[in-house]
Amino acid sequence: MINPLNSPWNKSKPLFIQDQKLWMRWTAIKKYLKTTPSVVERNGYLEVNGLFYVAKNSSKMRLISHLDWCHYTPKTLAQAIDGNAVETYYETMLNDNRSDPNIWKDTDKEMELKTHYAMRQGRASLI
Numbered sequence: 001m002i003n004p005l006n007s008p009w010n011k012s013k014p015l016f017i018q019d020q021k022l023w024m025r026w027t028a029i030k031k032y033l034k035t036t037p038s039v040v041e042r043n044g045y046l047e048v049n050g051l052f053y054v055a056k057n058s059s060k061m062r063l064i065s066h067l068d069w070c071h072y073t074p075k076t077l078a079q080a081i082d083g084n085a086v087e088t089y090y091e092t093m094l095n096d097n098r099s100d101p102n103i104w105k106d107t108d109k110e111m112e113l114k115t116h117y118a119m120r121q122g123r124a125s126l127i
Contacts, residue, residue, distance in 0.1 A: 017041050021056045025074075029054070032078030052086055060100075063090050065121035067113055071098035 017023040018041060026039060026046060040047045046054040052063045060069040061077065063086070070093040080089035093099055104110035 015039055017046070019056060022046055022054075025054055025056070025059070028074040029078050029081075032075045034082050037081055048081070049086075052090070061090070061093075063087065065117050066090070067110075067117060068094060068102040069100060070094045071096055 015026075017026055017039070022041060022045070037049045039049075042053075044056045046056075047064070048054060050064070052061055054061050054072075055069065059072055059074075061072045062069045070090060072089075072093060077086075077089065080086045094102070
C-alpha cells in the first residue's frame with residue numbers, strides 16, 4: 001500500500017521571505033540552528049516561534065511581550081533558540097553595552113505600556 005504522507009504534494013514548502021534584508025538576517029541565524037523554528041514575515045520584522053521579533057534594519061530583537069529592543073549575535077541567538085532559552089538570552093543582552101540604553105523620557109508612560117504588555121501576556125505579577 002502506498003503511504004499518502006510520502007507523496008511529493010505533501011512535502012512542506014520552504015520558507016519564503018520576500019524582503020531581502022530580512023532574508024539576510026534570517027540566513028545568518030539559520031546557519032547556526034539545529035532545529036527548524038516557525039518564522040513569519042511581518043511588516044519590517046520576523047516573528048520567530050511566536051515568541052520574539054527580529055528587526056529588519058539592525059541586529060536587534062525583542063520578545064513579543066516586551067517593549068525594549070536588545071542587540072543579538074546570530075550564533076548566540078541560534079543557541080538560545082535551540083536551547084529554549086530566548087527569554088534568558090533577552091534579559092542578558094539587555095545589559096550588553098551594544099544594546100540601546102532604553103531610557104524613556106516619560107517614565108509614567110513607560111510603566112503604563114509595560115504593564116499593559118505584561119497583562120496582555122499574563123505575566124503582570126512579574127512587574
